[in-house]
Amino acid sequence: MDRLIPGSSFQAKLAGAIIVTTVVCLTFACTTFWLNDRRIRKKNFDRVVSGVMEMISINSIAALYFEDSEAAQEILSSLKAGSDLVEGAALYLSDGQRFATYVRPGNGPEALFFPERVTTEGKLVENSRVIIVREVRFKGAPVGYFLLRMDMTGYHRQLVWYSFQALVIGLLSVLLGIFISLYLKRQLLGPVFHLVDTVKRISLDKNFSIRARVFSNDEIGDLINGFNEMIGEIQERDHALERQRAGLEDQVTTRTQDLTDVNRELKRLNLELSRANSAKSDFLSRMSHELRTPLNGIIGYTKLLMKENSYLGDMETERISVVLQCGEHLLLMINDILDFSKIEAGKVEIKTTPFDLGAFIRTTADMARSKAREKGLPIVIDMDEALSSRVTGDYQRIRQVLLNLLGNAVKFTDQGRIVLGVKPVGDRIRFAVTDTGIGISDQGLKDIFKAFAQVGSVRRKSEGTGLGLAISRHLVELMNARLCVESVVGKGSRFWFDIVLPPQASTRKFPSLVQVSTPVDFPVISLPKPPPGNILAVLRARTDMGDIAGIRCWCGENREHHEEYSAFFTLTERLAREFKINDINKLVSVSTGTATEMEQHENHIGGG
Amino acid sequence: MAITRVLRVLVVLTLVLVPRGVPVMAGSVSSLQVKAAMLIKFTDFITWPDQAFERSPDTFVMGIMGDRELVHLLQPLAGKPIQGRHLRIVDLDRAEDRPLALHMLYVGRSGIHRWKTTVGTLYGAYLLTVSDSDLFLDQGGIMQFVEKSGNRLGFAVNRSVQMKSWLKFSASLLRLARIRDLEPGDAL
Structure with a gap:
């Protein structure tokens, strides 16, 4: 069906099928009946004709035999009461002479209808007329001929009329059949289409509270009941899901709140931590400075003690060297910690x-x-x-x-x-x-x-x-x-x-103020005179801190001195990084003052 | 075949002697010939019972009284088969011609007053009696030639006598006949 009517709805297909079936069946039935009736009519007609022929033939034997034309005429007249198909009839003697005639009243003169002589049997059809001639025999011998003349106009008209009737009845039957089938279709399939409409409405509106109406208690009723139950279940599940979703939202809100709280707490902790960390770094760098200064003093003076006081005994020298080693190690550790804490704090550039x-x-x-x-x-x-x-x-x-x-x-x-x-x-x-x-x-x-x-x-x-x-x-x-x-x-x-x-x-010249044996490329500060002893001790201690650098030395190229004062240079270099060169000149002049002043200044820088 | 031959002879006879459209004059030769042909034709539509032939099983005997001319006219047909038997023509006016049985009797005008006493009593049953006299049916005869309109020759049948005679008349024949219903002696 879909191939015949592509894309049409089931209703249209069904209606099409019903109409086609009805038309085909009724057309077949009507045609069959029509043909059968036609055959029967023809047969009846033939029977009537042969009956008439037989009757007239038998009855007219004696009349022909005795050549009694009055009797013959009388016999023919009996046709008046028979079928009105018979238009006329005539009897001929065995020699072919016309003997008696009959013309149905209302028809023309007999001359128009009958031949003068008839000598053989036969059948002649002209237009709507049929002329049949039959031999009348008595005891095996021909005694005459009977001619029957029939007007088929009425018969044919009757056939046409009957065909027309059959056609009209057929058409009416088809219409009635279609009407009844469609009515029954609507009655039978109405519930199905109602179900289809309901399904469409549900899928369009997403409204699961809609129910299909149950029309009958048959299979379709069961189907609709089943569908309704199914939709009810879906609706129930929908509600359950809805409730669950609402619960989920609450849960999410609660969790989000919890997370927010935790987050806030974390932020707070983080802040505290970073404060603590910076406090730690601050503490470490301060402490390193604070520790380094007295340690440098210890180391510097210990070295001086070892180098300049040769009157010390071996044991004392040994012990002092242990003190020195321990001090140096301590200084190294402090420097490392300072550096590490600086790096950790991201202060190193x-x-x-x-x-x-x-x-x-x-x-x-x-x-x-x-x-x-x-x-x-x-x-x-x-x-x-x-x-x-x-x-x-x-x-x-x-x-x-x-x-x-x-x-x-x-x-x-x-x-x-x-x-x-x-x-x-x-x-x-x-x-x-x-x-x-x-x-x-x-x-x-x-x-x-x-x-x-x-x-x-x-x-x-x-x-x-x-x-x-x-x-x-x-x-x-x-x-x-x-x-x-x-x-x-x-x-x-x-x-x-x-x-x-x-x-x-560029090939810019380096500042060449430093005239030491080891060429170094630092910003160099000239010192007007050797620093005082206490400063020198500090410088010596710094020499051992590890971050030794070249130094402009006023002591010439003496390597010994160079090492001793390299620590001083480290200090000044560091200061140079943090101050402008003019400030360093000032600083140096300050540092040549008293050790206290210098230490104070250094503290000021470290704290900054 | 015999009948057809007889009929053919008769047909030829009538065609030659009685031209169509010419009225048959009563008493004329032609009229007698017609009567002779009709007498023979009657036997085709009448059935005699078997008892009629007990005395003469092989012959059909036709007796003629009071019309010698007709005897002459019919004599040539003797021996021809009628009712399955040979036809014998007997002139009852001649004393030596007295058959054992008689099946058909024609009474001419001259014999109308004596047929009953001489022949009627003798042969009684199974006898078809024909005459051209107007008195014949009243006398108890069965068939009588009558003149029809246009000088045509027809015949009448006394139905009550015919019914008693054991002779079976075909309906076709009766259809052509003028029917009289007279008990014998009604008019006497």
């Missing part, structure tokens, strides 16, 4: 200044050599000649890292040598410290850069704070590089980092 790479490396190696010399270890510089000597970068931080690495190398190497390598890698410069020491285990390599970690089963002479490598790593990272390490246990270790040091663009 990388400052880029131009410097001479070759001189920088030589000075740095020299600084490390004092410790190495004690263990008899040579520090070899392996520097690529092709490297530009004038570069820009934060040489102080690079030096701090290198000294830490070199210090470690010295610390963990008993024999062999330590190589400080510098070579270009791509657009970076690689700084590498290689030793032939005890090496680091795999587990050690994992923890090596963590704070307060020190590798090795035995704490080597209780040196170091465990912060050196952590600080170095942070500093290298601040310079956009990574501190790497590789090591073989028992063979040695290698630490390296690759940083960008752009060549110096």
Whole structure:
């Protein structure tokens, strides 16, 4: 059906099917009946004709035999009472002579109808007339002929009329059939279409409270009842879901509130924590300063005691050296903690200044050599000649890292040598410290850069704070590089980092106020006269703090003195970072005053 | 076949002697010929019972009284089959011709007053009696030639006598006949 009427509704299809079925069936039935009736009529007609023929033939035998025309006429007249199809009739003697005639009243003169002579049987059909001639026999011999003339007009008219009737009845039947079928269809399928409408309405409005009406108690009624139950269930579930959703919303609101509370609490805690942290950092840096000052005094005076008072006995000298070692270690730890806390607090910045790479490396190696010399270890510089000597970068931080690495190398190497390598890698410069020491285990390599970690089963002479490598790593990272390490246990270790040091663009002359044997490229401050003794003691102590730098020295090129005053330079350098150069000149002049004044000033800076 | 041949002869006879449309004159030769043909034709529409032939099983005997001319006219047809038997023509006016049985009797005008006493009593049952006399039916005869309009020759049947005679007349024949219903002696 869908192929015949594509896209039409089921109703239309059903109506189409009903109409087609009705029309086909009724047309078939009407046509069959019509044809059958036609056949029967024809048969009846033939029977009537043959009956008439038979009757007249038999009755007219004697009349013909005795040539009694009156009797013959009388016999023919009996046709008057028969079928009005008979228009006329005639009897002929056996020699063909016309003997008697009959014309149905109302028809024309007989001459128009009958031939003069008839000598043979036969049948003639002309237009709507049929003429039949039959031989009349008596005792096997012909005694005459009977001619029957029929007018078929009426018969044909009757046939046409009957066909018309059949057609009208057929059409009326079709219409009635269609009407009844459609009515029944509406009666039978009405509930189904009502159900379809209900389904549509439900799916359009999403209203599950709508119910389909039940019309009858038959299968369709069951279907609609089932549908209603189903929709009821859906509605019930919908409500349940709704309730659950509402509950869920409440829950979400509650949880959100809880989260908000927790969040607020966390924020508060975080604030407290950061306050605590900054307080800690503040505390640490203050404490470091506060601790360093008296410690520097202790160390400085202890050294003076050792160097200048030769009257001390061996035992005293030994004990004083222990004091010195302990002080130095303490100072180292304090410095490390200060640095680490600064890094943690994010207070360390990388400052880029131009410097001479070759001189920088030589000075740095020299600084490390004092410790190495004690263990008899040579520090070899392996520097690529092709490297530009004038570069820009934060040489102080690079030096701090290198000294830490070199210090470690010295610390963990008993024999062999330590190589400080510098070579270009791509657009970076690689700084590498290689030793032939005890090496680091795999587990050690994992923890090596963590704070307060020190590798090795035995704490080597209780040196170091465990912060050196952590600080170095942070500093290298601040310079956009990574501190790497590789090591073989028992063979040695290698630490390296690759940083960008752009060549110096201009050939600006460095301030050349410092005239020391080790060329250093710092802003240099000239001191008018040697500082007083107490200041000097402080400076000496600072020399041992590790962050040694070159210093402009008024004592000429004496290396001993250089080392002694390098600490002073570190101080002034630090001050120079925090003040303008003019201020430093002022500061230096101040620092040449009394130690108290200087300390006060330093405190002021540290606190700032 | 015999009947058809007889009929053919008769037909030829009538066609030759009695042209259509020409009135048959009573008493003329033609009239007698017509009467002769009709007498023969009557036997085709009348059935005699078997008892009628007990005395003469093979012959159908036709007796003629009072009309010698008719005897001559019919004599040539003797031996022809009638009712399945040979036809025998007997002139009852001649004393030596007295048959054992008689099936059909024609009474001419001259014999009308004596047929009953001489022949009627003798042959009684199963006898078809025909005459052209107007008195014949009243005398108890069965059939009588009558003149119809247009000088045509017809016949009348005394139905009550015919019913008593054991002779079966076909309806076709009766249809052509003028029916009289007279008990014998009604008019006497």
